[in-house]
Amino acid sequence: xxxxxxxxxxxxxxRELSVDDYVASNVGNxxxxxxxxxxxxxxxxxxxxxxxxxxxxxxxxxxxxxxxxITRLKDDVRRIYHLRSAAGDGDYIKTLYIKSDYKFDSASDxxxxxxxxxxxxxxxEQ
Numbered sequence: 001x002x003x004x005x006x007x008x009x010x011x012x013x014x015r016e017l018s019v020d021d022y023v024a025s026n027v028g029n030x031x032x033x034x035x036x037x038x039x040x041x042x043x044x045x046x047x048x049x050x051x052x053x054x055x056x057x058x059x060x061x062x063x064x065x066x067x068x069x070i071t072r073l074k075d076d077v078r079r080i081y082h083l084r085s086a087a088g089d090g091d092y093i094k095t096l097y098i099k100s101d102y103k104f105d106s107a108s109d110x111x112x113x114x115x116x117x118x119x120x121x122x123x124x125e126q
C-alpha cells in the first residue's frame with residue numbers, strides 16, 4: 001500500500017507470512033544449541049528457540065509458576081533442615097542427593113513461620 005509508511009507495510013507483510021516462510025527467508029544464525037545426543041528435538045524446536053526466548057510462549061499469569069516455586073522452596077528447606085545433621089557424617093556427599101518424591105516432615109516452628117511469612121509477602125507483590 002503506497003499510502004502507508006514503509007515500516008507499516010513491512011509489518012503487514014511479515015504478519016501475512018507463515019512461521020516457516022519467515023524463518024526460512026532471513027534467519028541464518030540461530031542461537032539454539034542442541035546438547036541432547038540421543039534424544040531428538042520435536043520438529044521446529046531449533047527454529048523457534050533459535051530466534052531467542054522472546055519468541056517463546058509465556059503464560060499470561062505467573063500464579064502457577066509461583067505456586068510451583070513456593071512448593072519447591074518448602075520441600076528444599078525441609079529437606080535441608082532434616083539432612084543438616086547428616087552433613088557431619090563422613091559418608092554423606094551433598095552433591096550426590098537425588099531428588100525423589102519423599103516428603104520430609106515440617107522443619108522447626110521458626111522456619112515454617114518464616115516460610116509462611118515469605119509466601120504472604122510474595123503474594124502481595126503479585
